[in-house]
Amino acid sequence: MLYREAxxxxxxxxxxxxxxxxxxxRVGLWLLLGFAFIAVPWLGNxxxxxxxxxxxxxxxxxxxGLNLLTGYAGQLxxxxxxxxxxxxFAAYNLQLRVPxxxxxxxxxLGGVIAALVAVLFGLPSLRIKGFYLLVATLAAxxxxxxxxxxxxxxxxxxxxxxxxxxxxxxxGLDFSSPRGRYLLTLAVVVxxxxxxxxxxxxxxxxxxxxxxxxxxxxxxxxxxLFKAKLLAFAISGFYLGVAGSLWAFxxxxxxxxxxxxxxxxxxxxxIIIIGGLGSVLGNVLGAxxxxxxxxxxxxxxGLLPGGLIxxxxxxxxxxxxxxxxxxxxxxxxxxxxxxxxxxxRQRARIWPLRY
Amino acid sequence: xxATTESELLRLDDISLSFKGVKAITSISFAVKAGxxxxxxxxxxxxxxxxxxxxxxVYQAQSGSIxxxxxxxxxxxxxxxAERGIARTFQNIALFKGMSVLDNVLTGRNLKRRSSWVxxxxxLGRAPREDDEQRLHAEHIIEFxxxxxxxxxxxxxxxxxxxxxxxxxxxxxxQPRLLLLDEPMAGMNAEEKGQMSQFIRDINxxxxxxxxxxxxxxGVVMGLCDHVVVLDYGRKIGDGTPEQVRANPDVIAAYLxxxxxxxxxx
Numbered sequence: 001m002l003y004r005e006a007x008x009x010x011x012x013x014x015x016x017x018x019x020x021x022x023x024x025x026r027v028g029l030w031l032l033l034g035f036a037f038i039a040v041p042w043l044g045n046x047x048x049x050x051x052x053x054x055x056x057x058x059x060x061x062x063x064x065g066l067n068l069l070t071g072y073a074g075q076l077x078x079x080x081x082x083x084x085x086x087x088x089f090a091a092y093n094l095q096l097r098v099p100x101x102x103x104x105x106x107x108x109l110g111g112v113i114a115a116l117v118a119v120l121f122g123l124p125s126l127r128i129k130g131f132y133l134l135v136a137t138l139a140a141x142x143x144x145x146x147x148x149x150x151x152x153x154x155x156x157x158x159x160x161x162x163x164x165x166x167x168x169x170x171x172g173l174d175f176s177s178p179r180g181r182y183l184l185t186l187a188v189v190v191x192x193x194x195x196x197x198x199x200x201x202x203x204x205x206x207x208x209x210x211x212x213x214x215x216x217x218x219x220x221x222x223x224x225l226f227k228a229k230l231l232a233f234a235i236s237g238f239y240l241g242v243a244g245s246l247w248a249f250x251x252x253x254x255x256x257x258x259x260x261x262x263x264x265x266x267x268x269x270x271i272i273i274i275g276g277l278g279s280v281l282g283n284v285l286g287a288x289x290x291x292x293x294x295x296x297x298x299x300x301x302g303l304l305p306g307g308l309i310x311x312x313x314x315x316x317x318x319x320x321x322x323x324x325x326x327x328x329x330x331x332x333x334x335x336x337x338x339x340x341x342x343x344x345r346q347r348a349r350i351w352p353l354r355y
Numbered sequence: 356x357x358a359t360t361e362s363e364l365l366r367l368d369d370i371s372l373s374f375k376g377v378k379a380i381t382s383i384s385f386a387v388k389a390g391x392x393x394x395x396x397x398x399x400x401x402x403x404x405x406x407x408x409x410x411x412x413v414y415q416a417q418s419g420s421i422x423x424x425x426x427x428x429x430x431x432x433x434x435x436x437a438e439r440g441i442a443r444t445f446q447n448i449a450l451f452k453g454m455s456v457l458d459n460v461l462t463g464r465n466l467k468r469r470s471s472w473v474x475x476x477x478x479l480g481r482a483p484r485e486d487d488e489q490r491l492h493a494e495h496i497i498e499f500x501x502x503x504x505x506x507x508x509x510x511x512x513x514x515x516x517x518x519x520x521x522x523x524x525x526x527x528x529x530q531p532r533l534l535l536l537d538e539p540m541a542g543m544n545a546e547e548k549g550q551m552s553q554f555i556r557d558i559n560x561x562x563x564x565x566x567x568x569x570x571x572x573x574g575v576v577m578g579l580c581d582h583v584v585v586l587d588y589g590r591k592i593g594d595g596t597p598e599q600v601r602a603n604p605d606v607i608a609a610y611l612x613x614x615x616x617x618x619x620x621x
Contacts, residue, residue, distance in 0.1 A: 013490045014483065195476055202475035202482070203461075203468050210451045210462050217449035220411060221529060222437030222466040231472070278453060 003349045019197055036186055041179050049178035054251040056284075056291045057185045058243055063271040063283030064196050065239030070269075071277035072200055073232035074212025075125050076133050079118070079140030080240055080268040085260035086144060087114040087241025088248035089154050092255045095166050096156055103170050107188070107249075111241035117144070118237025125229045141262050148257040155255075162256040165249045181250040188246060192239060197280050199235070208232055209278070240268075274326065276336025285337035294322055363422075364389040364533060364565045365410070370419035372405055379405045381589045382419065387533075387582070392559050392566045394576045397586035398609075403569045404446060406586070407535045410567070411436040411443055424532065438466060442531035444522045446538045446569075452511035456502055456521050459510055460493040463528030467492075493528055499561075500524045500554060516547045520554070527558060534558065536568040540575060548572065552579050577601070585609075 003024050010016035020026045044053070066080045091110030094101055121140040125133050148154050155163060168175040168184060175184045199205055207228045210218040219225050248255040267290060275286020297318045309317065333340055365387040372380040380402045387393045395403045408414040410421065412431040420427050423439065431439075442463070451459050467489065470481035497503050500520050505513060510521055519539060526534060539555065540548045552575055558564050570576050576583060576597065583600040585593030593599075593606040600606055 013487045017486060017490075198478060199472070199476045202472060203465060203470075204472040204475065206454065206458055206462050207465060209454050209458075213451035213453050214449045216413065216433075217445065217451070218462075219433040220413065220437060220443055220449075221463050221525065222434045223462070224434050 005349065017201075019201070033190065036190075037183070041183060044179070044182070046178040049182040050251075052291060052295065053182050054178075054185055056287050057182075057189045058246045058251055059268065059271055059287040059291065060284045061189045061192060061246065062240055062243035062268045063275060063287055064193060064280065065236045065243055066268050067272045067275075067277065067279070067283055068196065068200070068208075068239065069232050069236035071272055071279065071282075072205060072212065073208035073229060073236075075122070075229060075232060076130060077137040077236070078134050078262070078265050078269065079121055079137035079144075081244075081260040081262065081264035082121075082140040082144035083114045083118050083237045083240035084244025084247060084264065085148060085257060086117045086237075087111055087244035088255055088260070089148060089257075090114065090241070091245040092163065092165065092248070093154065093156075103168060103249075104188075107242055107245045110245045111238040114241025114244065115234040115237040118233045118240070119230050122230055122233030122237075125233065126226050138262075141265055145257050145261065155257075162254050165253055165255050168249060175250075185246050185250045188242065192242065193280065196239070200280060204228070204231065212278075270326070274329065274336055276338030279336065279338035281341065282336050282338030285341065289337065293325065294318065297321060362388045362390075364424060365567070366422040367406075367410075368420050368422070370406070370409060370416045370421070372402075372409055372414055372416050378589055380409070380416070383586070383589075383591045384419075385584050385591060385594050387565060387567055389532075389565055390559070390563055391581040392555065392568070392579060393582040393584065394580040395567065395569045395584050395586060396571070396573070396576055397592075400588075401586040402589040403586055404537055407443060407537055407567070407569065411441045411535060437529065440530075440532035441535065442526035442529045442533070443535035444519075444526050444537060444539060446541065448515075448518045448522055450510045450518055450522055450525070452509070454510065455507050456510055456513070456524075457490075457493060457497070457506045459521055460496055460524045460528045461489060463496075463525040464489050464493060466529060496524050496528050499557075500527070516543060519543070519551070523554065527562075527564075530562070531564060534564050534566045536566060538569050538571070540570060540572060548575055555579060 003022065005022060008021075008023060010021065015021070020029060040053070062080060062084060065083075066077060069075050069077055087107075087110040089110075090113040091106045094106040094109055095103070098106070117140070121137055124136040128136060152158070168181060170184070173180075175181055200208070207218070207223045210221075210223055211225060211228050215225060218228075244260065248259060252259055271283060271286035271290050273286070274289050275284070276282030301314055301318060363386045366384075367386070368384050369382045370380055370384070371378070371382050383402075383406065395406060397403055405414060409416045410423075412433045412435060415430050420429055421431075422428075423441070451462065454462075468485060470485050474480040474482040475486075494503075494506075497506055500523060502517060502520055502524060505517065505521075510518060513521065523536070523539065526536075536555070540551050543551065555566060555568070556579060559566055568580075570579075580597060583593070583595065583597050584591060585600055585603070585606045587609040592609055593603045595603070
């Protein structure tokens, strides 16, 4: 009953090809965007912007970047944080050394540089797959972190290696306030998600999935494996690079190699596994899970009478509980939150009937 | 016999293939005429699938040459074979399991696209019109093979016989000149075999596609094919029309002979 689909018939291929074929979905999306762009900045407070919404948005974007590579093209990677670091440091150095370069242009160029680095580390994918490729991309993680800490040129000879990011000025407007940073990040993320959604539904997206599902058959119908794989690394690298810039400039406010260590790569990997491999929406759901759940747990533990468990152990206990929850969830729903949402939507379409 | 005639689409000369010293194919030569249905038969391990893999570049032959559409060459990559109009299906279904029937068929048309991925991502330029064209063509194939009720279903959830048909549709979507079918009827019952034979014959007649297929059911082969090549232990032991092959004493001894000897033992 929520979905009145009667009468919504596709009379052309173009109509059937729409990302959201049902009117209810389209209306829902516009309402959600309106809520995120108008209501949230109006209602939200600084804590929500800085501690919850910004990491959620940036990690969603990073998740999408990795999901294009792993969930769609089937290439495993543990180098996500390295490509984020390349993007962030490239954008920082471009801002520093090219006077008058607009901020968004340096973000995009940072993404392009991250894409080139990702292609370089993606070259082994032409020869090896699966876990072996995972190890090869792990090299990116160590090499990039080493290069950024070893050569002080990248950090502008800063003694501590931690640099305060420049103010976020775009077309004369200052986006440095928490609300501004949220809006800037939201806009970039929405545009890149739209492009990503189009991409996975295009010929290239189909070719990626073909390579993922059965690479011999893919090459036999004329798909060039090396082009498809390297494009996956490049586009994934671009997304991760832009996410890295946003992470450093908009979320952390500092640019430092240690913001992009191996645990960040794992975090992005968890997001796409929990959210759902081969899904665009799943990245947002997975990021929300990763960001919100620890906060929720912390608040729940805060309700316990003080002194019952000491605070150091409390933190460990939270981590253990969080880990156990992830395992329990993946046993219940190995295909991730996106699948859960899909099933819920399927039910909603025919509700109150069951079949 | 050695002169290439106009009507030959494919010609194998002295092809040999071995895997680390184990000979899979030993100096095989034969020719396939344009527009015919040619069967490769032989016992298990005779080298039939290996031969198909050599024809479309999945394996590279150690010696010999392949002449396709008038051009001879030693080596070819699978995507080059696809670009030159060779399509194939696999013995163990090689569909893209995470994709719908329609998407599987559309991947078969990936070589017909001219728009770049940037145009497709931004949905600008040639992309939208091309999307319509490719969809229309894919729909023709889907209807031709009567799989339209399942076009939006994930292929992994379809029954075996239908998956075989989807794989045929994907190969056909590329509008191939030469279609290689590796056991298209394996594991099917008599009715499904009849249906599949009919589809192959229709493809051959309506699109003029040359077909090379591997099949174990001799009844089907004799009824469907114009030309039969018999392999045994990587060698060619028979080549000709179904009638000629049926009368060939070597073929009877090596292949069909097992049945006669069993009959004699009764």
